[in-house]
Amino acid sequence: MYILTREEEDLVQSYNHNWDQENLSFLKKRIKRALINDPIKDEICYYCKSPIDTGTTPGDIEHIIHKSTYTLFSFVPRNLTLACDRCNTSKGAKDVLLQSLPSTYAVNNYPMNSRDYKIVHAHIDRYEDFIKIQNYIFFVGIDQYDKGVNTIKYCSLNRLDLALSKIKQVKNCFGIANSVKNILKAKGNRIQQILTEIEHQLSRSSREEMFKSIVDINKEESAIIITNHLEKIDNLTTHLTRKNIEVYKRFLTAFSVMKNYYDFVTYLNSLSMLIPQLIPYNLEKVCRVPGKLMLNKNGIVELEIILNTQTLKYLQKTSKIKLLDHINHLKADDLTELNFILNNMDIIISVINIIRLIFNDQIIIRHLPGLDAVIVRKLREDVQNVYKYASFNPQIVIMHNLEYYYHEIFTGMDRDLFNNSKKLAGQIDAIIK
Ligand SMILES: [Zn+2]
Numbered sequence: 456m457y458i459l460t461r462e463e464e465d466l467v468q469s470y471n472h473n474w475d476q477e478n479l480s481f482l483k484k485r486i487k488r489a490l491i492n493d494p495i496k497d498e499i500c501y502y503c504k505s506p507i508d509t510g511t512t513p514g515d516i517e518h519i520i521h522k523s524t525y526t527l528f529s530f531v532p533r534n535l536t537l538a539c540d541r542c543n544t545s546k547g548a549k550d551v552l553l554q555s556l557p558s559t560y561a562v563n564n565y566p567m568n569s570r571d572y573k574i575v576h577a578h579i580d581r582y583e584d585f586i587k588i589q590n591y592i593f594f595v596g597i598d599q600y601d602k603g604v605n606t607i608k609y610c611s612l613n614r615l616d617l618a619l620s621k622i623k624q625v626k627n628c629f630g631i632a633n634s635v636k637n638i639l640k641a642k643g644n645r646i647q648q649i650l651t652e653i654e655h656q657l658s659r660s661s662r663e664e665m666f667k668s669i670v671d672i673n674k675e676e677s678a679i680i681i682t683n684h685l686e687k688i689d690n691l692t693t694h695l696t697r698k699n700i701e702v703y704k705r706f707l708t709a710f711s712v713m714k715n716y717y718d719f720v721t722y723l724n725s726l727s728m729l730i731p732q733l734i735p736y737n738l739e740k741v742c743r744v745p746g747k748l749m750l751n752k753n754g755i756v757e758l759e760i761i762l763n764t765q766t767l768k769y770l771q772k773t774s775k776i777k778l779l780d781h782i783n784h785l786k787a788d789d790l791t792e793l794n795f796i797l798n799n800m801d802i803i804i805s806v807i808n809i810i811r812l813i814f815n816d817q818i819i820i821r822h823l824p825g826l827d828a829v830i831v832r833k834l835r836e837d838v839q840n841v842y843k844y845a846s847f848n849p850q851i852v853i854m855h856n857l858e859y860y861y862h863e864i865f866t867g868m869d870r871d872l873f874n875n876s877k878k879l880a881g882q883i884d885a886i887i888k
Pocket residue numbers: 500501502503504505510538539540541542543
């Protein structure tokens with residue numbers, strides 16, 4: 456922790472504790488250097504424990520109590536620690552005090568009790584009393600006041616890039632093997648340099664259990680990669696919700712009915728002389744768009760009655776027979792789903808679009824069915840393992856959904872049926888619109 460000299464304190468005060476004041480940047484540099492060289496604290500982000508130089512992003516000075524809310528604490532040494540950019544950004548200007556200070560607070564009113572804070576405090580608390588890092592990857596809050604949980608939430612410590620960065624850090628340790636190889640090739644001074652490098656790597660993190668857990672986590676990597684891709688797809692268009700997938704499935708189930716219906720509607724609308732004559736009959740719940748006639752279940756029944764009881768001009772006998780034939784054909788089908796599907800055509804189209812994107816994604820295609828049952832089984836286990844950490848990480852939620860997607864979309868998805876349903880839904884949608 457850097458202790459300000461009397462002169463520095465006066466200078467800070469003369470600039471109203473303004474952290475962004477140009478003339479105080481020399482002081483910021485001193486503070487940062489002191490934090491980096493702190494013999495008690497490592498050169499790591501206080502929150503996510505990533506090395507400041509190799510973490511998810513380079514680090515900087517972090518204000519525990521945000522400087523925008525409590526400007527007077529901007530240069531208070533106890534309020535400053537090191538954090539990586541990602542944790543810092545995520546934490547933002549969130550209020551970390553359990554109770555706000557009165558507006559009359561002074562620079563020496565800095566709260567000093569652990570219970571004054573909603574999150575773990577770098578200079579007041581012992582991190583490990585509040586947060587446990589499970590398997591070197593997952594952050595878990597363990598204290599009764601939820602300070603750990605809050606810190607994880609505020610700094611997004613269960614973010615995916617952090618987990619991947621931790622995996623990478625340990626993977627780098629495997630680089631020792633390369634260093635050893637290099638010794639065999641190297642000469643003179645170079646050997647000493649390599650030995651120092653190996654020593655450094657070994658002292659950093661070479662514990663056996665860490666390797667083991669990383670190997671375990673690595674098995675989940677395929678799930679993580681797919682999740683990232685699914686998320687991209689998810690973001691591209693309407694969300695792939697369970698409810699929407701159910702709607703699409705109903706459309707697939709009623710596919711042959713919808714096909715018959717499309718043929719009927721197309722034929723009906725091709726009889727251009729008939730349409731204007733039908734308008735006065737005010738077919739119940741007729742769905743009519745300019746120049747086109749869409750009938751729902753009730754409309755179809757009423758049209759049949761009209762055709763059988765009324766004389767309609769310009770309707771050739773053959774056309775009438777063909778039309779009644781279509782209706783008969785339709786009536787043999789279960790039309791209960793018809794109205795539902797017609798009313799939800801936009802959802803069906805959006806789900807089809809997402810599935811199309813998924814089918815076009817090479818990474819997903821590589822990992823998903825009916826490609827390798829072993830990978831899929833593994834994925835399912837991964838999903839179960841990771842889901843307990845999902846509360847703050849939407850990507851893990853998607854990963855959890857993966858099993859559902861797998862079963863509902865990919866398993867047994869007939870490409871021909873999918874392509875036909877895509878075509879049909881587009882055609883029906885074009886008529887509705
Ligand atoms: Zn961090």
